[in-house]
Amino acid sequence: MVSFNQKIENALSPFNYIEFSNAEAFEGLSTQPQRLLLIDLAEPSQPIAQISEAANQTSTMAQSETVKKKAKQVEIATAGDLVSQPTEDEQPKKKPLIPLEKNKVIAGMEAAKYELTKRLEEALAAVKEVSQGIEIYLLLMDGKEKIADFLPETQYTQIALLVDDEDLIKDLRTILEKRWGQEVQLDGHLFLASSADHSALKKQSTKMLDLNVSLIPCPVADKSHIWAATFAATNTVYAVTPSRPYQTLKVKGISYVGQGPNLEQRNDLLKSGVSTWKVSGDSIHIDRLVTTYSKDASYRDLNTKQTLSYIRYDFNRSIAAMFPRHMLAKDNYAYQGPVITPTVAKAFAISRYRKWQANNLVQDPDGSFAKKVRVEVDEKQGDKLNFYLPVHVMGQWVITQTQIAFRI
Numbered sequence: 001m002v003s004f005n006q007k008i009e010n011a012l013s014p015f016n017y018i019e020f021s022n023a024e025a026f027e028g029l030s031t032q033p034q035r036l037l038l039i040d041l042a043e044p045s046q047p048i049a050q051i052s053e054a055a056n057q058t059s060t061m062a063q064s065e066t067v068k069k070k071a072k073q074v075e076i077a078t079a080g081d082l083v084s085q086p087t088e089d090e091q092p093k094k095k096p097l098i099p100l101e102k103n104k105v106i107a108g109m110e111a112a113k114y115e116l117t118k119r120l121e122e123a124l125a126a127v128k129e130v131s132q133g134i135e136i137y138l139l140l141m142d143g144k145e146k147i148a149d150f151l152p153e154t155q156y157t158q159i160a161l162l163v164d165d166e167d168l169i170k171d172l173r174t175i176l177e178k179r180w181g182q183e184v185q186l187d188g189h190l191f192l193a194s195s196a197d198h199s200a201l202k203k204q205s206t207k208m209l210d211l212n213v214s215l216i217p218c219p220v221a222d223k224s225h226i227w228a229a230t231f232a233a234t235n236t237v238y239a240v241t242p243s244r245p246y247q248t249l250k251v252k253g254i255s256y257v258g259q260g261p262n263l264e265q266r267n268d269l270l271k272s273g274v275s276t277w278k279v280s281g282d283s284i285h286i287d288r289l290v291t292t293y294s295k296d297a298s299y300r301d302l303n304t305k306q307t308l309s310y311i312r313y314d315f316n317r318s319i320a321a322m323f324p325r326h327m328l329a330k331d332n333y334a335y336q337g338p339v340i341t342p343t344v345a346k347a348f349a350i351s352r353y354r355k356w357q358a359n360n361l362v363q364d365p366d367g368s369f370a371k372k373v374r375v376e377v378d379e380k381q382g383d384k385l386n387f388y389l390p391v392h393v394m395g396q397w398v399i400t401q402t403q404i405a406f407r408i
Contacts, residue, residue, distance in 0.1 A: 028355070029355060029359055030314045032309070032313045033135070033155070033157070034157045034239055035136075035137060035154070035155065035157055035158070035236075036127065036134050036135065036137070036159075036160065036232055037105070037138075037139060037159045037160070038123050038124065038127070038162060039139045039140075039141065039147075039162060039168070039172075040119050040120045040123075040139070040141070040162045040225075041140075041141050041142075041162075042102055042142050042143060098113055098114050098115065099114070099115050100115055100116055100117070100120075102142040103140070103145055103149075104150065105137050105138070105139045106137065106138050106139075107136070108124065108127075108137060111138060117140065119162045120140065120162065122226055123225050124136070124229075125253075126230050126254065127233040129252045129253035130230055130233040130234055130252045130253050131236075134233055134237065135236075141168065143165070146171060147171045148174070151175060155179075155186040155187065155188065156186075157188055157239065158189055158191060158232040158235055158236045159176075159188055159232065160191045160229040161192055164194065169192065173190065173212065173213060176188050180211075185312065185313075189214065189235070189291075189306070190210075191213075191216065191228050191229075191231050191235070192228055193215075193217075193218040193224040193225070193228035193231070194218060194224060195218045195219070198261075201217055201269060202268070202269065205273040205274045205294065206272050206273065206292075208273075209273070209293055209295060210292050211292075212305075213291060213292045214289060214290065214291055214302060215273070215274050216228060216277070219256055223254070226254055227254055230252065231289075233253070234252070235302070241360075242306035242307045242310050243307045243360055243361050243394040244360070245397065246286050246288075246302070247286055247287060248285055248286065249285065250284070250285050251277070251283075251286060256279055256284060259279065260278055261276060266278075266287055272294055273290055273292035273293060273294030273300070274290070275288060275302075276288050289302040289303075301398075304393055307361055307362075308391070311391060314356075315349075318352055322348065325338060326338045326339060326340045327339045328340055328341075340385070342375040342377060342385070343375075345385055345387070346374075346375040349387060350373060360394055361394060362393055362394060363393075364392060369392070372390045373387075373388065374387070
């Protein structure tokens with residue numbers, strides 16, 4: 001009997017609750033959709049008296065400008081004739097922008113009709129420089145409500161927080177921890193950028209110690225929202241192949257003229273769970289994307305977490321597609337029909353693992369996966385099938401150590 005209560009190092013929980021609805025024909029690997037969510041916090045509202053006074057001043061100025069425009073007639077002499085030009089009042093008027101509703105997620109493709117905050121507007125423009133094909137969503141929080149009450153049951157694989165707000169960061173971390181768990185499985189990752197100094201960055205990361213968060217150093221104090229958004233957007237583009245390292249990738253939409261952290265500084269930041277980058281000309285290139293979970297090397301590289309997320313997503317989808325309405329029986333069941341047994345399920349798991357190998361997600365250097373994988377019908381719950389998958393994910397080549405022997 002296999003004990004499924006043991007800790008599985010470098011793997012996901014063995015208990016995956018499978019959603020059997022909406023199964024579809026399944027070939028190859030299921031592509032995990034990448035969705036980027038940009039979150040901003042609304043500024044505190046002005047007192048009513050200030051708003052009223054500002055509105056009166058604006059109204060008076062607008063009336064004065066209208067009188068001046070009507071009194072002015074622009075004429076141009078052409079071939080002896082005077083051609084009257086339309087005044088500004090006669091020009092077609094643009095449709096007024098809609099105020100962005102707080103605590104509601106909107107699609108990025110609809111952003112043009114909304115009045116965005118400066119941070120959202122700048123971040124969105126920078127993200128579009130990274131790629132026009134990213135699926136983007138926007139959320140403006142009012143700071144009074146809990147984000148958990150307004151975040152839809154949609155998987156946002158990358159989340160960029162555009163403001164440094166301790167309460168909001170805490171809420172997001174709680175949500176992402178729950179979403180990473182077996183009962184929800186809507187994995188996402190939070191990108192934060194900070195212009196704090198070297199020592200403060202290390203303390204901030206060590207304090208969080210969170211596998212669902214990446215902290216990006218930002219050398220420009222008033223551009224941290226843009227750096228968080230562009231790093232998250234770059235990851236959104238390349239996380240479709242999560243086992244391939246993100247090093248050397250250019251982060252479009254941002255630039256920096258100056259010297260970035262040197263090798264010693266970058267290594268020091270990485271040990272504390274702070275992601276690093278390099279400067280080439282004025283371009284920014286990823287050095288390492290890591291999580292702030294620095295106490296366990298298994299979850300240090302973001303690639304590892306995102307590869308596991310991809311595998312779990314594909315495993316659940318493939319089971320739902322292959323066995324949508326099957327009955328469950330223990331082994332040695334002698335009759336035909338839509339029935340699955342642990343032996344059949346084990347064979348399916350092994351074949352799925354081979355597909356992951358073929359797509360460079362996992363490895364099996366000693367050929368032990370088929371020997372170690374376990375599948376059982378739960379002893380206490382007859383409609384539950386327990387899988388133990390000893391997954392060996394791909395590594396990323398980021399370090400080279402060479403010994404040179406020589407003679408003269």
